[in-house]
Amino acid sequence: MADPKSADEKASTDAAPTVVVSHVSVTYRVLGGERRGAPSNQGERRSLRQLLLPGTGTPTRTREIHAVKDVSFVARHGESIGIIGRNGSGKSTLLRAVAGLIPPSEGRLWVSGEPSLLGVNAVLINKLSGERNIYVGGQALGLTTAEIDEKFDDIVEFSGIGDAVYLPMSTYSSGMGARLRFAISTAAAPDVLMIDEALATGDASFRQRSAERIAEIRDAAGTVFLVSHSNSNIREICDRVLWIDQGRLIMDGPTEQVLPAYEALLPKSKAPKKKARREPDVPGTVRWTGTTRFQTTRAITSETWAPGVAGCFVVSVERMAIARMVAPIAARLGWPMLWVRPGSIPEATRDELGRLAPERVIVAGGEGLVDAERYSRIEELVSGTVERLGTDDPARAAAQLVEAFPPRDRSTVYVTHPDNAGRTPVTSLQAAVTGRAVVVCDTVGVTDELTAALSDLRPRRLVLVGYEEEWPTDVVDALRHATDAEIGYSPEGGPMARAAGLWEDSEPGGRAIVSGAAAVEMLSATVASAHTRAPMLLVTSGRLPAIVHTALERLAPSEIVLAGAVEALPPDLRQTLGEIVTTGSPAAEATRPLQA
Numbered sequence: 001m002a003d004p005k006s007a008d009e010k011a012s013t014d015a016a017p018t019v020v021v022s023h024v025s026v027t028y029r030v031l032g033g034e035r036r037g038a039p040s041n042q043g044e045r046r047s048l049r050q051l052l053l054p055g056t057g058t059p060t061r062t063r064e065i066h067a068v069k070d071v072s073f074v075a076r077h078g079e080s081i082g083i084i085g086r087n088g089s090g091k092s093t094l095l096r097a098v099a100g101l102i103p104p105s106e107g108r109l110w111v112s113g114e115p116s117l118l119g120v121n122a123v124l125i126n127k128l129s130g131e132r133n134i135y136v137g138g139q140a141l142g143l144t145t146a147e148i149d150e151k152f153d154d155i156v157e158f159s160g161i162g163d164a165v166y167l168p169m170s171t172y173s174s175g176m177g178a179r180l181r182f183a184i185s186t187a188a189a190p191d192v193l194m195i196d197e198a199l200a201t202g203d204a205s206f207r208q209r210s211a212e213r214i215a216e217i218r219d220a221a222g223t224v225f226l227v228s229h230s231n232s233n234i235r236e237i238c239d240r241v242l243w244i245d246q247g248r249l250i251m252d253g254p255t256e257q258v259l260p261a262y263e264a265l266l267p268k269s270k271a272p273k274k275k276a277r278r279e280p281d282v283p284g285t286v287r288w289t290g291t292t293r294f295q296t297t298r299a300i301t302s303e304t305w306a307p308g309v310a311g312c313f314v315v316s317v318e319r320m321a322i323a324r325m326v327a328p329i330a331a332r333l334g335w336p337m338l339w340v341r342p343g344s345i346p347e348a349t350r351d352e353l354g355r356l357a358p359e360r361v362i363v364a365g366g367e368g369l370v371d372a373e374r375y376s377r378i379e380e381l382v383s384g385t386v387e388r389l390g391t392d393d394p395a396r397a398a399a400q401l402v403e404a405f406p407p408r409d410r411s412t413v414y415v416t417h418p419d420n421a422g423r424t425p426v427t428s429l430q431a432a433v434t435g436r437a438v439v440v441c442d443t444v445g446v447t448d449e450l451t452a453a454l455s456d457l458r459p460r461r462l463v464l465v466g467y468e469e470e471w472p473t474d475v476v477d478a479l480r481h482a483t484d485a486e487i488g489y490s491p492e493g494g495p496m497a498r499a500a501g502l503w504e505d506s507e508p509g510g511r512a513i514v515s516g517a518a519a520v521e522m523l524s525a526t527v528a529s530a531h532t533r534a535p536m537l538l539v540t541s542g543r544l545p546a547i548v549h550t551a552l553e554r555l556a557p558s559e560i561v562l563a564g565a566v567e568a569l570p571p572d573l574r575q576t577l578g579e580i581v582t583t584g585s586p587a588a589e590a591t592r593p594l595q596a
Helices: 006-015 048-052 089-099 130-140 145-161 162-165 174-185 206-220 230-238 257-263 294-306 318-333 347-356 373-382 394-404 422-435 448-457 473-483 497-503 518-532 547-557 573-580
Strands: 017-031 062-076 080-084 104-113 116-121 190-197 223-226 238-247 248-252 284-287 314-316 338-340 360-364 385-389 414-417 437-440 461-464 487-489 513-517 536-540 559-563
Touching: 017 089, 017 190, 048 062, 062 089, 062 104, 062 174, 062 223, 062 238, 062 248, 080 089, 080 230, 080 257, 089 116, 089 190, 089 223, 130 162, 145 162, 145 174, 145 422, 174 394, 206 230, 223 230, 230 257, 230 338, 238 257, 248 257, 284 461, 284 573, 294 347, 294 518, 294 559, 314 318, 314 347, 314 414, 318 338, 318 360, 318 394, 318 422, 318 518, 338 347, 338 518, 347 373, 360 373, 373 385, 385 394, 394 437, 394 448, 394 497, 414 422, 422 437, 422 497, 448 473, 461 473, 473 487, 497 547, 513 518, 513 547, 518 559, 518 573, 536 547, 547 573, 559 573
Parallel strands: 080 223, 080 238, 116 190, 190 223, 284 559, 314 338, 314 360, 360 385, 414 437, 414 461, 461 487, 513 536, 513 559
Antiparallel strands: 017 062, 017 104, 238 248
16 A cells, blocks of 8 residues: 655655655564563573673573564655554654664665654753753754744743743653643754654643644744644644554555545444534634645635636645745735645645636646646646746746736835745735735845846845844845845734734725634635735734734724634634624733734
8 A cells, every 4th residue: 555666766756855764674672582471490580691691591582573664755845744553553663763763774764954853751851940951952953042042932931831941840740841842842943843742742722832833844844744643633734644554654645545544444432422513603703724724725715716717826835935925926916826735736726726717827836846747637627728837946936936927016025035934924915915026035145037037126125034144145235236225124023913014004894814824824815815805914822912903903894704724713712803893892811912
């Protein structure tokens, strides 16, 4: 059932791999052979010294345990990969081998960047305080002291340990320690994050925040591995699943294909099944959501566009930087955005392409993002024309997108670099509202293509997204020379505050959209917001901060749409939003001021 291709063959056809596992096996040797029970006589009893030292007693028998057997796969940027299987199937061993903690007995491993393994059984330094562990752990992840200082409050707040951060770790409960480890391990958005049952720790609120943090890492073009016995967690977080049994890779494919096959072989529970509790309707609100981000996007587009659209963009989750440039263009044209992932077109995307029946489809990105087979499949799904625009390199794709679809407002261009994911999605919303362009520029240099495209636009101002120190002087000088434009920076304000500020001149009434922070859902909702002219606000914490509440009170919407996963926009938040629509007096706890 597993893909017969070797990892080497796959790596040659897929772009930007982060992990390549080629015919890896892990074998343990344990003392004791096959003997069971007590020895038959006193003479067979041996001391520890006799067992460990050669030539001291009877020969020591050993046996081999083949924990992982000839496993091959390739993981790529932007993928969330679940690893499932029964207890003792080799899931955790495989993860530890990828992390470099266990050497493979056979085969080869290649990992791009620095992997970070997170598991509830791993510990920090118990004698040190939580505060000291934050600095030790942060520096191990490559953060500077100044960067840790900046992230310190967020780490403490995320972990929920409060003033206990100043106490020794030895005084923490296992749950407190696990939550702090998760907060530290994800503070630096590692290239490859590996989670071994960590989401089983903590209450529902922490599990929700954890899922949102994982989505942010995934959307920043990282790779996430999740070992879990919770199939619901796998469904919510992972796009792809590896099924391991007795050390062998049984099946590797999309979550919606692998998980049902695995569940079909699980023993049936004799306990009576509980019916899933249906979320009650909240007057004044509707929810556009799904169990995966692709299904959520389908819900957004199906509620916004009727069949027979003029055009549609298809973008890959592997290069979120390209999608962030496409979103303002799609907003100006009134075209929906649909998503694919490396090596597959999700069922929700296939269904929506068929329903929308676009006259024109633009596939954004090169063959490393949407390969020839997937491109041909898109051609089969639609009767309109299909064309490819852009390359796998976001900086080069930026020039092609700007030349093909110049912005309505050329006075200002937003310039981002590929990995500042936390700020860039809301920049796409700003550009969509104002009719401006977003381009991506590498911090190692400005491509000739981008220089020429910006020179043709002749903007009066370039807004570089991020802090001034994040942009090298030679890059800033090259951008200034190409355009003769004023250079500005946009570090002020969090994403929720920036989104709320876009609608100060909007007329009250009508529909408003509230989205979570995950980039796929947020960018899809951005395009829907522009198409329907409905104000869109962001909620990044699962609770309603004062700045968003104030904006909604002023907008006085007759209906609020929650566009995103239920985990990011929970029922309590929906209830609060409903109260804003119907009474204008949300619960005090929900409106407690939070920093945007």
